[in-house]
Structures are given as structure tokens and as C-alpha cells.
Amino acid sequence: MSGEGDTPQAIRKLQPGKLVIASHNKGKVREIAELLGPYGVTPVSAGELDLPEPEETGTTFVANAELKAMQAADLSGLPALADDSGLCVEALGNDPGIFSARWAGPEKDFRVAMERVERELAGKGPEASRDAHFICALALAWPDGHVEWFEGRVDGTLVWPPRGDKGFGYDPVFLPNGEDITFGEMAPERKHGMSHRADAFRQMVAAIF
Ligand SMILES: O=P(O)(O)OP(=O)(O)OP(=O)(O)OC[C@H]1O[C@@H](n2cnc3c(O)ncnc32)[C@H](O)[C@@H]1O
Numbered sequence: 255m256s257g258e259g260d261t262p263q264a265i266r267k268l269q270p271g272k273l274v275i276a277s278h279n280k281g282k283v284r285e286i287a288e289l290l291g292p293y294g295v296t297p298v299s300a301g302e303l304d305l306p307e308p309e310e311t312g313t314t315f316v317a318n319a320e321l322k323a324m325q326a327a328d329l330s331g332l333p334a335l336a337d338d339s340g341l342c343v344e345a346l347g348n349d350p351g352i353f354s355a356r357w358a359g360p361e362k363d364f365r366v367a368m369e370r371v372e373r374e375l376a377g378k379g380p381e382a383s384r385d386a387h388f389i390c391a392l393a394l395a396w397p398d399g400h401v402e403w404f405e406g407r408v409d410g411t412l413v414w415p416p417r418g419d420k421g422f423g424y425d426p427v428f429l430p431n432g433e434d435i436t437f438g439e440m441a442p443e444r445k446h447g448m449s450h451r452a453d454a455f456r457q458m459v460a461a462i463f
Pocket residue numbers: 276277278279282307310337338339340341354355356364388421422423424425437449451
């Protein structure tokens with residue numbers, strides 16, 4: 255944490271415990287808390303505040319991140335950071351994309367979601383590209399209604415069967431370009447060195463902090 259004298263103006267507005275992470279996904283909340291670690295901000299999650307999970311009616315990652323952040327800022331009276339993210343598989347026309355969470359069904363079973371990706375890819379034939387990328391849109395909403403957003407990306411290929419149990423969601427099938435282990439096999443610090451979420455986060459830090 256920076257000393258009082260060199261703490262940038264914006265971070266002083268984000269007093270410890272005063273930034274809502276507008277997400278109900280424990281894996282994301284953990285990663286965002288880790289990424290916020292160096293900035294002296296102690297986040298509180300939407301779940302801890304009993305905030306409702308809004309319907310994601312947007313047609314883009316940014317629109318969904320904005321609606322989640324704005325609702326949390328509005329209901330809590332605190333600055334709120336939301337993340338809308340997903341896996342885009344090029345041979346599937348970038349599906350599941352914004353529907354990545356919905357492919358896991360009401361039980362939020364990502365084994366089912368990963369199997370669906372693999373099945374749909376198999377349906378494209380053996381020559382189909384296995385290229386994929388993750389996108390992360392971060393939206394930071396202030397209680398006065400002002401919103402800023404940032405979008406990050408990481409490119410890779412899909413493996414089958416799934417490998418590793420360290421991450422969440424689609425991590426076990428995502429092999430980032432230039433790496434020999436999946437996100438599911440990676441220590442969190444290594445994932446933060448290259449992930450879509452860390453990419454968006456770097457842009458946010460450069461702009462805000
Ligand atoms: O909306 P919130 O409450 O934040 O939680 P969610 O899980 O519904 O989140 P999204 O609507 O943004 O859906 C994105 C899905 O994409 C997947 N995803 C996003 N980032 C990922 C990552 O870093 N690793 C693996 N899967 C990821 C993950 O399974 C998410 O459920």
C-alpha cells in the first residue's frame with residue numbers, strides 16, 4: 255500500500271472496504287481482489303452486501319459490465335467494479351461469448367459448458383480451428399452515475415480433455431499462446447501475468463490510479 259503522501263487522488267476516493275466488486279462469481283471475485291492487492295483497496299463483494307444478480311440483457315461484454323456496475327453503485331451508494339467476460343471460440347462464430355455463463359446451465363456446471371464447446375467444435379469437422387480467446391470488460395461505476403470501461407483479451411487454443419483444477423469456468427480447456435499449461439494448471443500469479451482480466455485491469459489502473 256502506498257503511503258499517504260504518494261497515494262494518487264483516485265485511490266484516496268476508494269477507501270479500504272469501499273469498493274464493491276459487482277460479481278456473484280467467486281472465482282472472479284478472488285482474482286479481482288488479488289489484482290487490487292497492490293493498491294490498498296479492500297473490496298467487498300456484491301454477495302456480501304446481498305445485492306441482487308441483475309439480468310444481463312446487454313448484447314456486448316461492455317454493456318453487461320456497465321449494467322452490473324451501475325446497479326451495484328446505485329444500490330450501495332459506493333463505487334462499484336463489474337466484470338463481464340467470456341470465452342470466444344473462433345470456429346463457433348465467437349460463441350459462447352457473452353453467453354459463457356449461460357452455457358453452464360442453472361447448476362453453473364462448467365464441465366457441461368466445456369463439453370458443449372467440444373461437441374460443437376467436433377461438429378465443425380477435424381480441420382476446424384481450435385483458436386479461442388477470452389475477453390474481459392471491466393466497468394467502474396461511481397455513485398454519481400459516471401462509468402468508465404476497459405476491455406482486455408488473451409489468445410490461445412482449446413485442449414481436450416480439460417486439464418487442471420486451479421482456476422474456474424473454462425480455465426481447464428484454455429491453453430494460452432506460447433504456454434504449455436492451461437489456465438486451469440497455472441498458479442494465480444502466472445495467470446495474472448497474461449490474462450484478459452489482468453489486461454483490462456492494467457488499462458484501468460493506468461487510466462484511474
Ligand atoms: O456476472 P457475474 O456475477 O460477474 O458472474 P458470471 O459468472 O455470471 O460472469 P459473466 O456473466 O461475466 O460470465 C462469464 C463466464 O465466462 C467464464 N470466464 C470468464 N473469465 C474466465 C476466466 O478467467 N477463466 C475461465 N472462465 C472464465 C466464466 O465461466 C464466467 O461464468
